[in-house]
Amino acid sequence: MHKPDARALSSPDPAGLLAIAAAAALWAVAATAARGLFDRGVDPLSLAASRSIVAMLGLALLPAAWNRPQETRTLSVVALGLSIAGVNSVYYLAIERLDVAVALVLQYTAPALVVAWAAFVLRRAPGRDVLAALAATFVGVVLVSDVGAGIGDVNALGIAFGLASAVLFATYTLLSEKAGEHYGIIGALFRGFVAATVLWTMLFWARGFPSELIESENLPTVLFIGLAGTLSPFLLFLWGVQRVRSERAAIAATLEPIVAAVVAWIWLGQGLSIVQMIGGAIILGAVASLQVRHRRIAAPAPEP
16 A cells, blocks of 8 residues: 655645545435434444444455455554444434534544644644644534533533543544554455444344344435445545544544534524534634645745
8 A cells, every 4th residue: 555655644635635524524414314213213323333334344345455464453453443333332322312512512522632642642743733723623513513502401421422432533533544554444444344343243142133224214224324424434534544644634524513514404404503604614714724734835935
């Protein structure tokens, strides 16, 4: 696999940011589709399991999934798989106990965790553009989510699940960067989803197979969430991480609440307030500023 050079990783690649934006859009559409399944009685944990299994089977069809690296890193792959399996599960558990807006804000504290880990553990001090974008996107997520409307519905366990989703989001973002460099994008994801599938198979064995997943009215949506809402966006996200590094990738992923709000407006008829629109504009501006900063750095100096 071709590895981006140091210069490419020091500032964002527009293609990488676009890939992450596309991943965020697909995740948002899948979340809206998942809400419809929940309304029809599908268990959230069963849906989280099915999306991992469908994604693993889809990846297994790709020859690159079976490439063998010179050195295996089983522990990191298992950790990647567990974080992928866990992030959606705890987020679904959070929104059972919290308003969706509150759960979203808690989950999107993840970029701050990624930047902090990169700074203190990986010794990659964030630039001023990253810090400014980090602060702006958090404010934007709060506004887009309209968190004030659901603040009265908080409870301790829901907050714990929401913060856990942020930790797991940050974990798989950081692990994706290293695993993708070692195994390749497809190989890393395939191994990660295999680890996740093993975990979910054990859950099915303990709880019994959820037959509602394969009912005729649910199966097309389950397959859509597995392929278009899991396999495709994770591939795009991991490819983007390889181009722009985990810090910027986590910040760019905050585009998901914007897309979710727009999808809810179009699909579910939910209105968008002025505050939400302002929040969306802040997030878009923050993500775009990363690329503007890149162009300024990359521009050649004028000849004397």
